[in-house]
Amino acid sequence: MSERVARTEGGDGPPDPWLPQATVLVVDDEPGMRNFLVRTLGPRCLRVEAVGDTVAAARLMDAQHFDLVILDNVMSGRTGLEWLQELRRDGFFNEVILITAFADLETAIEALRAGAADFVLKPFRTKQILNAIARCLDRAALRRENFVLKRALGASPQGDAGERLIGASPQIARIREMVARAAALPTTALITGESGAGKEVTARALHELSPRADKPFVPVNCAAIAAEIIESELFGHVKGAFTGAASSREGLFFYAQGGTLFLDEIAELPPSLQSKLLRVLEDKKVRPVGADREIPVDVRLIAATNSDLAGEVAVGRFRADLYYRLDVFRIHLPPLRDRPEDVGPLAHMFMEQISAQLGVPPLPIGADSLRRLEAYPWPGNARELRNTIERALILGGFAEADADAVGEARTDSLADIEKRHMLRVLAAAGGNRAEAARRLGVSRKTLDRKCADWNV
Template identity: 55%
Template sequence: MDSGNIQLVRRLERASVLVVDDEPGMRNFLVKTLTPYCLHVAEAGNADQAAALLAQRHFDVMILDNMMPGKKGIDWLAEQRDSGGFTDTIMVTAYADLETAIEAMRAGATDFVLKPFRSNQLLNAVGRCIQMAQLRRENMLLKRELEGQDIGQQRRELIGSSAAVSATRAMLARIRDVSTPVLLTGASGTGKEVVARHMHSTSKRAEAPFVPINCSAIPAELIESELFGHVAGAFPGASHAREGLLPSAQGGTVFLDDVTGLSPSAQSALRRVIEDGTVRPVGAEREIRLDLRFVLATSRALEREVAEGRFREDLFFRINVVELRMPTLAERETDIIELAELFLREIASRLALPTLEIDHATRAALLRHDWPGNIRELRNFIERSLIFGRFPLETLSPRGEQDEIAPLAQVERREILRALDATDGNRSEAARRLGVSRKTIDRKCASWGL
């Protein structure tokens, strides 16, 4: 089997196809041709049966006969598009004239196949249809990411070997393929999107789209149209139908960042989507069946948001099944150095700047700082350092010096590093001043990578 056929088989093996034809013989031929290659194949003898099947589940491709009793396939397809249907459609017709082709495309057909046709012609048409849909969605999502996403957030793996990150990895392994929504909580800048991408890339959905959505960045009046899509004429300015972000993620993962930024009506609609697995585009008469995994994130205390009326209680209970709290950077110990070195390489390469070496004093200062802005603050600090050609250590000071209560491990690390600074790195003298053994200092420094 050549590479072209291998790629075709891979596209088809995950495809769900609906065959719509009033002739039993043709319908049987189409189903028998597709079934060995496709994940799921369903059939309908008329438009009503097809509409009922489309309401039950998602189909990647619909193969539609044009000449059916009662209503032509082209006319029915146009009605489906107007009512909110977005299934990519291959029109089957016996007429090769240009007018029919133009009419089919205007009605919303992606491709058309002329009768009589061979099996390989049909399979290639379905493969092209799936490829075009995939490229269309990838282009749309790539454009969104280039416009609004931090390039550093597009990482797919968790960096670090600290106990906190190891515990996070263990939890992610347990929930790798569960369909239950996952709620990521914790302070801003702790890497929630990186974790969401990690979950997606290690799951069975990895080949499907990953769609990140910043809920607070979309105007409230547009958010339902952005998430669910809309039909032509749904509101002033909607001259064409548009697929929403949720349908564009079909089969994959949706990451809803800052979920508290959703309006009350969008929260209600999201709850229905999660519960029922369907979405209704704005202005549409029918619902679209979805197969999605939801990962939601917030840096706010949702219980307080619910108590103060800013977040719907029913949605909170629906998404608060699996909660994963992201550790702060200060809790991640030597991950600080590993991340700093990674950012140095990446940013220096991107900006075409010479890199910097993290010496002993810099390492100690990085470990001593509490990083209230977490990973985002560290990345900004590294970028600023590369631009100016030195580490501005004078801007780093532990928050623990202020009137705040820090975790015991952070206090311990801060005081040992402060003692080492005061004694010019003399561990024996630092141990004497702190009233601990030299072995304790050595053990702690080793665990911090010093």
């Protein structure tokens, strides 16, 4: 039987932002050590469980998620080190601290090679174990934050990052109301609408208004990942699971732990993976590729599509049971052409954002230009409007990129637009190439090469 303590107020020790949210499993065959760790961590953590052997620990880990395991090495039966090696082979990627009263340098090295995040010698003081836990939780949080940041930086600059549910139309007001209602609940949501209508913006709003707002938001474009690797990308894999799997790797569900996973273009998910995703939604567990056991996860799923999912189900390209499991709460985004009163607020928001990004002054949007923008049908929706604003800033004049001149502006090649923009920023920097490169977000070497190509 496990010993469990839920978090209460009070307690001292090193301040750590992740400790009050942490779930910890203690595995030690000494009752005194279990009691000490439960008393120490109980007031400081969200949940603490303590068991005396790895069999009981495995049962708990099959049923619920733990951020951290504190594992004794010398126990009856197999050692903690042996069990740790098994955990890593089975795709358990979370932090493990190995504790022992009998240790030498070789054991410490083996522990680190097996995947222990830290190694603490008994007897230890309260401050020692709290510092070790803080280091582990901080490292895990930093790893997730770095991963999410790299994905955000690698995303298209013409994507939805930084946008909000902006608009004055009754339709967008209704969407804001629906988002506010659904945000506080763990319910799976399905967002539908044309490409560029703002599905990721809506998903981010659901996340940011939810109790999960301080945890990761991980967006995934299902259409952009090759079918043969998408399972590994989502669920992770263990070493040797397939050719080229030289080491174990966490999946996107792991990085979204406690937060939100946004699956865009869900209709493009391969049929073989649709059944596995359904099982994840039902059991709240994922199985890394090549692993023998499932890992509990706590992730809210939001899916989006510009396809008719019901039609995809009717022709057999999408599983009906997954469709009904996803379609618990639906938010439909009407196209921008059906809400022209939202064009102005969006255009002004894009102008403010993009001018700051490019380091150039914003352009005025006159009444004439605004009327033309509102009259244009925007087949690419908000994304096309954003591109139009960016093009206007690059060309240095809004008249060249308003709705009546969109066709003409599109005849410019990307290379021409790039050249004009880079030279404009260089001129604004007074010819200082180092400063211009900094504003452009490119290396000085890249700018020098471009200038040489243009005989500047």
